[in-house]
Amino acid sequence: MTGAEGLADLAAGLASGRGRALLGVAGVPGAGKSTLAAALVARLCARHGDAWAVQVPMDGFHLADVQLDRLGRRDRKGxxxxxxxxxxxxxxxxxxxxxxxxxxxxxxxxxxxQPIAGAVVVPAGARVVVTEGNYLLLDRPEWRVAREALDEVWFVDEDRDVWWDRLLARHVAFGKDPDEARAWMAAVDEPNADAVREGADRADRRVVAVDGGWRL
Known part of the structure:
Protein backbone atom coordinates (compact mmCIF):
# COMPACT_ATOMS: atom_id res chain seq x y z
CA MET A 1 0.00 0.00 0.00
CA THR A 2 1.43 3.37 -1.04
CA GLY A 3 0.46 6.90 -0.15
CA ALA A 4 -0.96 8.84 2.74
CA GLU A 5 -4.55 8.10 1.72
CA GLY A 6 -4.07 4.37 2.14
CA LEU A 7 -2.27 4.85 5.44
CA ALA A 8 -5.08 7.16 6.57
CA ASP A 9 -7.52 4.32 5.85
CA LEU A 10 -5.57 2.12 8.24
CA ALA A 11 -5.44 4.82 10.90
CA ALA A 12 -9.18 5.44 10.64
CA GLY A 13 -9.81 1.72 10.94
CA LEU A 14 -8.23 1.72 14.40
CA ALA A 15 -11.15 3.87 15.63
CA SER A 16 -13.81 1.53 14.28
CA GLY A 17 -16.09 0.41 17.08
CA ARG A 18 -14.34 2.35 19.84
CA GLY A 19 -14.42 5.81 21.36
CA ARG A 20 -10.90 6.88 20.46
CA ALA A 21 -7.82 5.28 18.94
CA LEU A 22 -4.21 6.16 19.70
CA LEU A 23 -1.64 5.62 16.97
CA GLY A 24 2.09 6.02 17.61
CA VAL A 25 4.63 6.89 14.92
CA ALA A 26 8.22 6.03 15.89
CA GLY A 27 11.57 6.43 14.17
CA VAL A 28 14.97 8.04 14.47
CA PRO A 29 15.37 11.83 14.72
CA GLY A 30 14.76 13.37 11.31
CA ALA A 31 13.14 10.27 9.80
CA GLY A 32 9.94 12.10 8.91
CA LYS A 33 7.71 11.08 11.82
CA SER A 34 6.13 14.50 12.25
CA THR A 35 5.57 14.85 8.52
CA LEU A 36 3.76 11.51 8.35
CA ALA A 37 1.72 12.23 11.48
CA ALA A 38 0.66 15.63 10.11
CA ALA A 39 -0.28 14.10 6.75
CA LEU A 40 -2.43 11.44 8.42
CA VAL A 41 -4.20 13.98 10.61
CA ALA A 42 -4.82 16.33 7.68
CA ARG A 43 -6.37 13.59 5.58
CA LEU A 44 -8.52 12.25 8.40
CA CYS A 45 -9.83 15.73 9.22
CA ALA A 46 -10.50 16.43 5.54
CA ARG A 47 -12.67 13.31 5.43
CA HIS A 48 -14.42 13.51 8.79
CA GLY A 49 -14.26 17.13 9.92
CA ASP A 50 -11.93 19.36 11.90
CA ALA A 51 -10.52 17.83 15.10
CA TRP A 52 -11.67 14.30 14.22
CA ALA A 53 -7.94 13.54 14.41
CA VAL A 54 -5.26 15.39 16.39
CA GLN A 55 -1.46 15.25 16.41
CA VAL A 56 0.17 15.12 19.87
CA PRO A 57 3.99 15.19 19.87
CA MET A 58 6.07 13.23 22.36
CA ASP A 59 8.51 16.17 22.17
CA GLY A 60 6.22 18.11 24.51
CA PHE A 61 7.64 15.89 27.25
CA HIS A 62 11.23 17.00 26.81
CA LEU A 63 12.56 18.02 30.20
CA ALA A 64 13.14 21.78 30.28
CA ASP A 65 16.75 22.96 30.23
CA VAL A 66 16.57 23.96 33.89
CA GLN A 67 15.85 20.34 34.79
CA LEU A 68 18.49 18.99 32.42
CA ASP A 69 21.01 21.29 34.07
CA ARG A 70 19.94 20.03 37.49
CA LEU A 71 20.37 16.42 36.36
CA GLY A 72 23.59 17.02 34.44
CA ARG A 73 22.07 15.81 31.16
CA ARG A 74 21.87 18.92 29.00
CA ASP A 75 24.88 17.86 26.93
CA ARG A 76 22.86 14.92 25.58
CA LYS A 77 19.44 16.52 25.28
CA GLY A 78 17.18 14.22 23.30
CA GLN A 114 11.69 24.05 25.05
CA PRO A 115 8.37 22.34 25.86
CA ILE A 116 5.31 24.59 26.02
CA ALA A 117 2.53 23.62 28.43
CA GLY A 118 -1.02 23.41 27.11
CA ALA A 119 -0.06 24.11 23.50
CA VAL A 120 -2.18 21.28 22.02
CA VAL A 121 -5.86 20.57 22.64
CA VAL A 122 -7.50 17.21 22.01
CA PRO A 123 -11.24 17.94 21.81
CA ALA A 124 -13.69 15.58 23.44
CA GLY A 125 -14.93 14.46 20.02
CA ALA A 126 -11.54 13.49 18.60
CA ARG A 127 -11.57 9.90 17.38
CA VAL A 128 -7.90 9.41 16.45
CA VAL A 129 -4.82 10.75 18.20
CA VAL A 130 -1.55 10.42 16.30
CA THR A 131 1.48 10.81 18.53
CA GLU A 132 5.01 10.74 17.17
CA GLY A 133 8.32 10.28 18.94
CA ASN A 134 11.65 8.53 18.90
CA TYR A 135 11.22 6.15 21.79
CA LEU A 136 7.74 4.65 21.53
CA LEU A 137 9.22 1.18 20.98
CA LEU A 138 12.12 1.43 23.42
CA ASP A 139 12.31 -1.65 25.61
CA ARG A 140 12.70 0.11 28.95
CA PRO A 141 10.12 0.05 31.76
CA GLU A 142 9.10 3.71 31.57
CA TRP A 143 8.71 3.58 27.78
CA ARG A 144 6.87 0.26 27.81
CA VAL A 145 4.18 1.95 29.91
CA ALA A 146 3.66 4.49 27.11
CA ARG A 147 3.59 1.75 24.46
CA GLU A 148 0.86 -0.11 26.34
CA ALA A 149 -1.44 2.90 26.00
CA LEU A 150 -1.24 2.86 22.19
CA ASP A 151 -3.33 0.74 19.82
CA GLU A 152 -0.55 0.46 17.25
CA VAL A 153 2.92 1.86 16.68
CA TRP A 154 4.27 2.36 13.15
CA PHE A 155 7.99 2.64 12.56
CA VAL A 156 9.24 5.04 9.87
CA ASP A 157 12.25 3.54 8.10
CA GLU A 158 14.80 5.99 6.81
CA ASP A 159 17.55 6.22 4.25
CA ARG A 160 20.73 6.88 6.25
CA ASP A 161 22.01 9.66 3.99
CA VAL A 162 18.64 11.40 3.76
CA TRP A 163 18.17 11.19 7.52
CA TRP A 164 21.63 12.57 8.22
CA ASP A 165 21.29 15.49 5.79
CA ARG A 166 17.82 16.39 7.03
CA LEU A 167 18.90 16.37 10.66
CA LEU A 168 22.02 18.41 9.90
CA ALA A 169 19.89 21.02 8.15
CA ARG A 170 17.53 21.13 11.13
CA HIS A 171 20.35 21.72 13.61
CA VAL A 172 21.81 24.48 11.46
CA ALA A 173 18.41 26.11 10.99
CA PHE A 174 17.98 26.29 14.75
CA GLY A 175 21.30 27.89 15.53
CA LYS A 176 24.22 25.43 15.41
CA ASP A 177 27.04 25.99 12.95
CA PRO A 178 27.67 22.99 10.66
CA ASP A 179 30.73 21.69 12.52
CA GLU A 180 28.98 22.00 15.87
CA ALA A 181 25.93 20.26 14.41
CA ARG A 182 27.99 17.34 13.06
CA ALA A 183 29.75 16.92 16.41
CA TRP A 184 26.40 16.90 18.24
CA MET A 185 24.97 14.37 15.80
CA ALA A 186 27.93 12.03 16.21
CA ALA A 187 27.92 12.28 20.02
CA VAL A 188 24.17 12.42 20.71
CA ASP A 189 21.91 11.79 17.73
CA GLU A 190 23.66 8.72 16.34
CA PRO A 191 23.64 6.77 19.64
CA ASN A 192 20.00 7.75 20.16
CA ALA A 193 19.18 6.56 16.64
CA ASP A 194 20.85 3.21 17.34
CA ALA A 195 18.64 2.79 20.42
CA VAL A 196 15.54 3.67 18.39
CA ARG A 197 16.36 1.16 15.65
CA GLU A 198 16.58 -1.64 18.21
CA GLY A 199 12.81 -1.37 18.66
CA ALA A 200 11.90 -1.45 14.97
CA ASP A 201 11.01 -5.15 15.01
CA ARG A 202 8.41 -4.49 17.71
CA ALA A 203 6.43 -2.16 15.43
CA ASP A 204 2.98 -3.17 14.20
CA ARG A 205 3.80 -1.77 10.76
CA ARG A 206 6.87 -0.36 9.04
CA VAL A 207 6.47 2.62 6.75
CA VAL A 208 9.03 3.64 4.13
CA ALA A 209 9.26 7.10 2.59
CA VAL A 210 9.18 6.89 -1.22
CA ASP A 211 9.02 9.67 -3.83
CA GLY A 212 7.44 12.20 -1.53
CA GLY A 213 4.98 9.65 -0.09
CA TRP A 214 4.98 6.47 1.93
CA ARG A 215 4.42 2.76 1.53
CA LEU A 216 4.17 -0.15 3.92
Whole structure:
Protein backbone atom coordinates (compact mmCIF):
# COMPACT_ATOMS: atom_id res chain seq x y z
CA MET A 1 0.00 0.00 0.00
CA THR A 2 1.43 3.37 -1.04
CA GLY A 3 0.46 6.90 -0.15
CA ALA A 4 -0.96 8.84 2.74
CA GLU A 5 -4.55 8.10 1.72
CA GLY A 6 -4.07 4.37 2.14
CA LEU A 7 -2.27 4.85 5.44
CA ALA A 8 -5.08 7.16 6.57
CA ASP A 9 -7.52 4.32 5.85
CA LEU A 10 -5.57 2.12 8.24
CA ALA A 11 -5.44 4.82 10.90
CA ALA A 12 -9.18 5.44 10.64
CA GLY A 13 -9.81 1.72 10.94
CA LEU A 14 -8.23 1.72 14.40
CA ALA A 15 -11.15 3.87 15.63
CA SER A 16 -13.81 1.53 14.28
CA GLY A 17 -16.09 0.41 17.08
CA ARG A 18 -14.34 2.35 19.84
CA GLY A 19 -14.42 5.81 21.36
CA ARG A 20 -10.90 6.88 20.46
CA ALA A 21 -7.82 5.28 18.94
CA LEU A 22 -4.21 6.16 19.70
CA LEU A 23 -1.64 5.62 16.97
CA GLY A 24 2.09 6.02 17.61
CA VAL A 25 4.63 6.89 14.92
CA ALA A 26 8.22 6.03 15.89
CA GLY A 27 11.57 6.43 14.17
CA VAL A 28 14.97 8.04 14.47
CA PRO A 29 15.37 11.83 14.72
CA GLY A 30 14.76 13.37 11.31
CA ALA A 31 13.14 10.27 9.80
CA GLY A 32 9.94 12.10 8.91
CA LYS A 33 7.71 11.08 11.82
CA SER A 34 6.13 14.50 12.25
CA THR A 35 5.57 14.85 8.52
CA LEU A 36 3.76 11.51 8.35
CA ALA A 37 1.72 12.23 11.48
CA ALA A 38 0.66 15.63 10.11
CA ALA A 39 -0.28 14.10 6.75
CA LEU A 40 -2.43 11.44 8.42
CA VAL A 41 -4.20 13.98 10.61
CA ALA A 42 -4.82 16.33 7.68
CA ARG A 43 -6.37 13.59 5.58
CA LEU A 44 -8.52 12.25 8.40
CA CYS A 45 -9.83 15.73 9.22
CA ALA A 46 -10.50 16.43 5.54
CA ARG A 47 -12.67 13.31 5.43
CA HIS A 48 -14.42 13.51 8.79
CA GLY A 49 -14.26 17.13 9.92
CA ASP A 50 -11.93 19.36 11.90
CA ALA A 51 -10.52 17.83 15.10
CA TRP A 52 -11.67 14.30 14.22
CA ALA A 53 -7.94 13.54 14.41
CA VAL A 54 -5.26 15.39 16.39
CA GLN A 55 -1.46 15.25 16.41
CA VAL A 56 0.17 15.12 19.87
CA PRO A 57 3.99 15.19 19.87
CA MET A 58 6.07 13.23 22.36
CA ASP A 59 8.51 16.17 22.17
CA GLY A 60 6.22 18.11 24.51
CA PHE A 61 7.64 15.89 27.25
CA HIS A 62 11.23 17.00 26.81
CA LEU A 63 12.56 18.02 30.20
CA ALA A 64 13.14 21.78 30.28
CA ASP A 65 16.75 22.96 30.23
CA VAL A 66 16.57 23.96 33.89
CA GLN A 67 15.85 20.34 34.79
CA LEU A 68 18.49 18.99 32.42
CA ASP A 69 21.01 21.29 34.07
CA ARG A 70 19.94 20.03 37.49
CA LEU A 71 20.37 16.42 36.36
CA GLY A 72 23.59 17.02 34.44
CA ARG A 73 22.07 15.81 31.16
CA ARG A 74 21.87 18.92 29.00
CA ASP A 75 24.88 17.86 26.93
CA ARG A 76 22.86 14.92 25.58
CA LYS A 77 19.44 16.52 25.28
CA GLY A 78 17.18 14.22 23.30
CA UNK A 79 18.39 10.97 24.90
CA UNK A 80 15.72 8.69 26.39
CA UNK A 81 16.30 9.87 29.96
CA UNK A 82 15.89 13.53 29.03
CA UNK A 83 12.11 13.06 28.65
CA UNK A 84 9.33 12.68 31.20
CA UNK A 85 8.35 9.26 29.88
CA UNK A 86 5.93 8.46 32.69
CA UNK A 87 4.24 11.84 32.33
CA UNK A 88 3.81 11.11 28.64
CA UNK A 89 2.33 7.69 29.43
CA UNK A 90 -0.09 9.30 31.89
CA UNK A 91 -1.30 11.69 29.19
CA UNK A 92 -1.82 8.81 26.75
CA UNK A 93 -3.87 6.92 29.33
CA UNK A 94 -6.00 9.99 29.94
CA UNK A 95 -6.54 10.46 26.21
CA UNK A 96 -7.79 6.90 26.01
CA UNK A 97 -10.03 7.09 29.07
CA UNK A 98 -11.36 10.67 29.07
CA UNK A 99 -13.46 11.24 25.98
CA UNK A 100 -15.90 13.59 27.68
CA UNK A 101 -13.58 16.56 28.19
CA UNK A 102 -11.12 18.58 26.16
CA UNK A 103 -7.59 17.47 27.11
CA UNK A 104 -4.63 19.84 26.90
CA UNK A 105 -1.18 18.53 26.05
CA UNK A 106 2.24 20.17 25.87
CA UNK A 107 3.86 21.07 22.58
CA UNK A 108 7.48 21.81 21.71
CA UNK A 109 8.81 25.12 20.43
CA UNK A 110 11.74 24.51 18.09
CA UNK A 111 12.93 28.11 18.15
CA UNK A 112 13.25 27.95 21.93
CA UNK A 113 14.07 24.23 22.08
CA GLN A 114 11.69 24.05 25.05
CA PRO A 115 8.37 22.34 25.86
CA ILE A 116 5.31 24.59 26.02
CA ALA A 117 2.53 23.62 28.43
CA GLY A 118 -1.02 23.41 27.11
CA ALA A 119 -0.06 24.11 23.50
CA VAL A 120 -2.18 21.28 22.02
CA VAL A 121 -5.86 20.57 22.64
CA VAL A 122 -7.50 17.21 22.01
CA PRO A 123 -11.24 17.94 21.81
CA ALA A 124 -13.69 15.58 23.44
CA GLY A 125 -14.93 14.46 20.02
CA ALA A 126 -11.54 13.49 18.60
CA ARG A 127 -11.57 9.90 17.38
CA VAL A 128 -7.90 9.41 16.45
CA VAL A 129 -4.82 10.75 18.20
CA VAL A 130 -1.55 10.42 16.30
CA THR A 131 1.48 10.81 18.53
CA GLU A 132 5.01 10.74 17.17
CA GLY A 133 8.32 10.28 18.94
CA ASN A 134 11.65 8.53 18.90
CA TYR A 135 11.22 6.15 21.79
CA LEU A 136 7.74 4.65 21.53
CA LEU A 137 9.22 1.18 20.98
CA LEU A 138 12.12 1.43 23.42
CA ASP A 139 12.31 -1.65 25.61
CA ARG A 140 12.70 0.11 28.95
CA PRO A 141 10.12 0.05 31.76
CA GLU A 142 9.10 3.71 31.57
CA TRP A 143 8.71 3.58 27.78
CA ARG A 144 6.87 0.26 27.81
CA VAL A 145 4.18 1.95 29.91
CA ALA A 146 3.66 4.49 27.11
CA ARG A 147 3.59 1.75 24.46
CA GLU A 148 0.86 -0.11 26.34
CA ALA A 149 -1.44 2.90 26.00
CA LEU A 150 -1.24 2.86 22.19
CA ASP A 151 -3.33 0.74 19.82
CA GLU A 152 -0.55 0.46 17.25
CA VAL A 153 2.92 1.86 16.68
CA TRP A 154 4.27 2.36 13.15
CA PHE A 155 7.99 2.64 12.56
CA VAL A 156 9.24 5.04 9.87
CA ASP A 157 12.25 3.54 8.10
CA GLU A 158 14.80 5.99 6.81
CA ASP A 159 17.55 6.22 4.25
CA ARG A 160 20.73 6.88 6.25
CA ASP A 161 22.01 9.66 3.99
CA VAL A 162 18.64 11.40 3.76
CA TRP A 163 18.17 11.19 7.52
CA TRP A 164 21.63 12.57 8.22
CA ASP A 165 21.29 15.49 5.79
CA ARG A 166 17.82 16.39 7.03
CA LEU A 167 18.90 16.37 10.66
CA LEU A 168 22.02 18.41 9.90
CA ALA A 169 19.89 21.02 8.15
CA ARG A 170 17.53 21.13 11.13
CA HIS A 171 20.35 21.72 13.61
CA VAL A 172 21.81 24.48 11.46
CA ALA A 173 18.41 26.11 10.99
CA PHE A 174 17.98 26.29 14.75
CA GLY A 175 21.30 27.89 15.53
CA LYS A 176 24.22 25.43 15.41
CA ASP A 177 27.04 25.99 12.95
CA PRO A 178 27.67 22.99 10.66
CA ASP A 179 30.73 21.69 12.52
CA GLU A 180 28.98 22.00 15.87
CA ALA A 181 25.93 20.26 14.41
CA ARG A 182 27.99 17.34 13.06
CA ALA A 183 29.75 16.92 16.41
CA TRP A 184 26.40 16.90 18.24
CA MET A 185 24.97 14.37 15.80
CA ALA A 186 27.93 12.03 16.21
CA ALA A 187 27.92 12.28 20.02
CA VAL A 188 24.17 12.42 20.71
CA ASP A 189 21.91 11.79 17.73
CA GLU A 190 23.66 8.72 16.34
CA PRO A 191 23.64 6.77 19.64
CA ASN A 192 20.00 7.75 20.16
CA ALA A 193 19.18 6.56 16.64
CA ASP A 194 20.85 3.21 17.34
CA ALA A 195 18.64 2.79 20.42
CA VAL A 196 15.54 3.67 18.39
CA ARG A 197 16.36 1.16 15.65
CA GLU A 198 16.58 -1.64 18.21
CA GLY A 199 12.81 -1.37 18.66
CA ALA A 200 11.90 -1.45 14.97
CA ASP A 201 11.01 -5.15 15.01
CA ARG A 202 8.41 -4.49 17.71
CA ALA A 203 6.43 -2.16 15.43
CA ASP A 204 2.98 -3.17 14.20
CA ARG A 205 3.80 -1.77 10.76
CA ARG A 206 6.87 -0.36 9.04
CA VAL A 207 6.47 2.62 6.75
CA VAL A 208 9.03 3.64 4.13
CA ALA A 209 9.26 7.10 2.59
CA VAL A 210 9.18 6.89 -1.22
CA ASP A 211 9.02 9.67 -3.83
CA GLY A 212 7.44 12.20 -1.53
CA GLY A 213 4.98 9.65 -0.09
CA TRP A 214 4.98 6.47 1.93
CA ARG A 215 4.42 2.76 1.53
CA LEU A 216 4.17 -0.15 3.92
Missing amino acids: APDTFDALGYAALLRRLREDVEDDVYAPGFERDLE
